[in-house]
Amino acid sequence: MFSLDRWQEIYLTIRKNKLRTFLTGFAVAWGIFMLIILLGSGNGLENGVKEQFKGGAMNGIWISSGVTSVQYKGLKTGREIKFTDQDYKLIKNSIKGYDHISARLFLGSVLVSYKNEYGTFFVSPSHPDYGYIKEVQILQGRFLNQIDIRECRKVATIGEKVKSQLFKGRDTVALEKYINIKGVPFKIIGIFRDFGRDDNEQKRIYIPITTAQKVFYTSNVINQISFTTGDASPAEADAMLRKAKLTLSRSHTFSPDDPRAIDIMNKSEDVKRFNALFAGIRMFIWIIGIGTIIAGIVGVSNIMMISVKERTKEIGIRKALGATPGSIIGLIMQEAILITGFAGYVGLVLGVGLLELITKNMPPSDFFRNPEANFAIAVGATILLIIAGAFAGFFPAIKAAAIRPIEALREE
Amino acid sequence: MINISNIHKTYITGNNKLHVLKGIDLKVEAGEMISVMGASGSGKSTLLNILGILDNHDHGEYLLSGIKIEHLNERKAAQLRNKYLGFVFQSFNLVSFKNAAENVALPLYYQNVKRKKRNLIAMEYLDRMGLKEWAHHLPNELSGGQKQRVAIARALIGKPKVILADEPTGALDSVTSQEVMDILTDINKNENITMLIVTHELDIARRTQKTIRITDGLITEIVKN
Numbered sequence: 001m002f003s004l005d006r007w008q009e010i011y012l013t014i015r016k017n018k019l020r021t022f023l024t025g026f027a028v029a030w031g032i033f034m035l036i037i038l039l040g041s042g043n044g045l046e047n048g049v050k051e052q053f054k055g056g057a058m059n060g061i062w063i064s065s066g067v068t069s070v071q072y073k074g075l076k077t078g079r080e081i082k083f084t085d086q087d088y089k090l091i092k093n094s095i096k097g098y099d100h101i102s103a104r105l106f107l108g109s110v111l112v113s114y115k116n117e118y119g120t121f122f123v124s125p126s127h128p129d130y131g132y133i134k135e136v137q138i139l140q141g142r143f144l145n146q147i148d149i150r151e152c153r154k155v156a157t158i159g160e161k162v163k164s165q166l167f168k169g170r171d172t173v174a175l176e177k178y179i180n181i182k183g184v185p186f187k188i189i190g191i192f193r194d195f196g197r198d199d200n201e202q203k204r205i206y207i208p209i210t211t212a213q214k215v216f217y218t219s220n221v222i223n224q225i226s227f228t229t230g231d232a233s234p235a236e237a238d239a240m241l242r243k244a245k246l247t248l249s250r251s252h253t254f255s256p257d258d259p260r261a262i263d264i265m266n267k268s269e270d271v272k273r274f275n276a277l278f279a280g281i282r283m284f285i286w287i288i289g290i291g292t293i294i295a296g297i298v299g300v301s302n303i304m305m306i307s308v309k310e311r312t313k314e315i316g317i318r319k320a321l322g323a324t325p326g327s328i329i330g331l332i333m334q335e336a337i338l339i340t341g342f343a344g345y346v347g348l349v350l351g352v353g354l355l356e357l358i359t360k361n362m363p364p365s366d367f368f369r370n371p372e373a374n375f376a377i378a379v380g381a382t383i384l385l386i387i388a389g390a391f392a393g394f395f396p397a398i399k400a401a402a403i404r405p406i407e408a409l410r411e412e
Numbered sequence: 413m414i415n416i417s418n419i420h421k422t423y424i425t426g427n428n429k430l431h432v433l434k435g436i437d438l439k440v441e442a443g444e445m446i447s448v449m450g451a452s453g454s455g456k457s458t459l460l461n462i463l464g465i466l467d468n469h470d471h472g473e474y475l476l477s478g479i480k481i482e483h484l485n486e487r488k489a490a491q492l493r494n495k496y497l498g499f500v501f502q503s504f505n506l507v508s509f510k511n512a513a514e515n516v517a518l519p520l521y522y523q524n525v526k527r528k529k530r531n532l533i534a535m536e537y538l539d540r541m542g543l544k545e546w547a548h549h550l551p552n553e554l555s556g557g558q559k560q561r562v563a564i565a566r567a568l569i570g571k572p573k574v575i576l577a578d579e580p581t582g583a584l585d586s587v588t589s590q591e592v593m594d595i596l597t598d599i600n601k602n603e604n605i606t607m608l609i610v611t612h613e614l615d616i617a618r619r620t621q622k623t624i625r626i627t628d629g630l631i632t633e634i635v636k637n
Contacts, residue, residue: 004527005527008527012509012510013509016509313505314507317505317506317507318507318518319490320466320493320499320505321493321494321499321518321519321522321566321570322490322491322493322522322570323490323522324486324487324490324491324522325486325487325490326487327522401486404466404467405466406461406466409466409501409503409505
């Protein structure tokens with residue numbers, strides 16, 4: 001079936017109809033090109049949005065205190081809810097299955113100095129577990145630990161941007177040095193990197209929450225409780241969040257249905273929503289892409305139909321000279337597969353090339369970065385092409401095989 | 413070589429039935445060269461198509477070199493054509509985008525002969541037809557007589573037992589016609605290939621050993637020349 005002679009026969013017919021073959025092939029190449037571009041753009045969009053999720057565990061839940069907006073048990077709206085250490089302990093004891101849990105205090109932007117260098121940074125008192133919840137990467141030293149909490153040590157783990165700003169590179173070793181936070185000296189015990197996109201997340205300083213409560217006189221107040229749900233299923237994670245909400249609503253007497261009393265950020269919920277959205281977009285792209293390819297295939301099939309019509313006499317001669325129906329079918333189908341395969345491959349290469357060009361030259365934006373057509377897509381597209389080519393050639397081939405030599409050779 | 417008895421063929425187009433062959437009996441010995449004459453519509457071309465396994469007969473028996481030709485599938489028919497039969501047509505029926513040598517080699521392609529060997533044999537046959545210099549020309553660069561000689565070379569290359577020629581001189585002038593007949597007669601004599609020539613020209617028919625006249629789907633006359 002794949003003898004050199006057969007290819008030579010096909011080459012001769014294609015050479016005879018260069019323009020027609022080119023135009024037909026173009027339709028297929030365009031179809032594949034569009035499919036690759038669409039899929040790549042879909043991936044770019046997805047990568048861009050995924051980038052937004054970075055800097056924080058995918059299964060993290062953050063609960064911050066807010067202001068009530070629903071009347072409850074005779075209490076009016078507009079009440080400010082204030083979390084305390086008590087709430088942290090309550091939640092820690094009531095929910096089951098969490099991985100890490102931490103309370104956090106919001107001090108906001110704070111003036112920090114090292115020798116003569118000054119800067120305002122976000123100082124974030126928290127528990128040691130927050131390092132896991134935020135998924136920071138420790139570059140040097142360590143994150144906070146339980147002893148720091150228990151002994152209320154004046155230690156700090158600082159972001160790499162904090163370090164580069166305060167130490168200006170002239171003093172590369174920052175560990176064990178003391179920085180001043182609101183006039184209180186803290187020893188640097190670690191430097192971290194945060195993968196979050198927000199600059200504030202890089203310019204952060206973590207200190208033990210117990211130390212902050214003591215030296216900055218905030219007593220037992222906390223602003224946020226966050227935890228990760230471990231390997232809990234979405235339903236189990238939901239149950240944990242509900243339990244935490246209920247616990248807080250009981251201890252602070254606000255309606256469990258009040259949307260403003262506490263502010264919840266549920267990362268797994270967002271991730272789930274976006275995954276569903278992108279699955280939808282991907283399916284949409286495949287449907288459009290395959291539609292475009294089908295248009296190309298119908299074109300190939302059409303042209304092959306005309307070609308068979310034009311070659312009726314030639315096929316009649318071949319049959320008279322001993323060509324079997326099988327060999328005629330093979331000839332036509334192979335030509336169709338060759339045209340679709342070759343043209344499609346050109347489209348594939350051009351599409352991937354353009355995506356590469358975009359990736360290299362376009363700065364990643366908030367919602368679009370690194371559009372890529374991965375290996376699986378390329379393999380899938382290739383298989384699709386071969387099937388498409390066979391499909392395009394099938395009906396013309398059957399028609400060709402049915403040509404009766406006597407009719408074909410009859411005088412015009 | 414060819415033995416047919418009581419062959420019937422009816423063409424049905426829509427509601428019309430056309431009884432073309434109404435019981436033909438014919439025996440052609442190996443090495444014979446006979447001509448078939450008849451008015452147009454007499455059924456002579458239909459007979460040739462049936463003999464060439466390009467069409468099926470409805471009734472009767474057809475033995476080709478002792479093989480019963482009946483209810484063949486297309487594949488089998490193609491193989492028999494390739495092995496036993498060579499065709500020469502009035503309009504030459506050369507493949508227009510293949511040069512003379514490639515046209516001649518085509519039957520060997522369907523015998524799975526390797527390309528190099530095929531081309532070598534094709535050149536040999538073209539040489540015999542005196543067309544060696546024209547081997548790489550396309551059919552539209554050849555004269556009518558040259559085209560027919562290419563077609564004869566193509567018919568011969570498969571070493572057939574029978575050559576079926578449908579008006580082989582119909583598109584040629586009288587001088588060229590006689591040249592083509594010279595070649596066919598030579599082949600018949602030297603290679604002992606059975607030959608059946610359909611024609612409407614008397615001087616062509618006279619150059620064969622026997623002339624069969626068909627009228628209205630029946631053989632009405634057999635004349636020895």
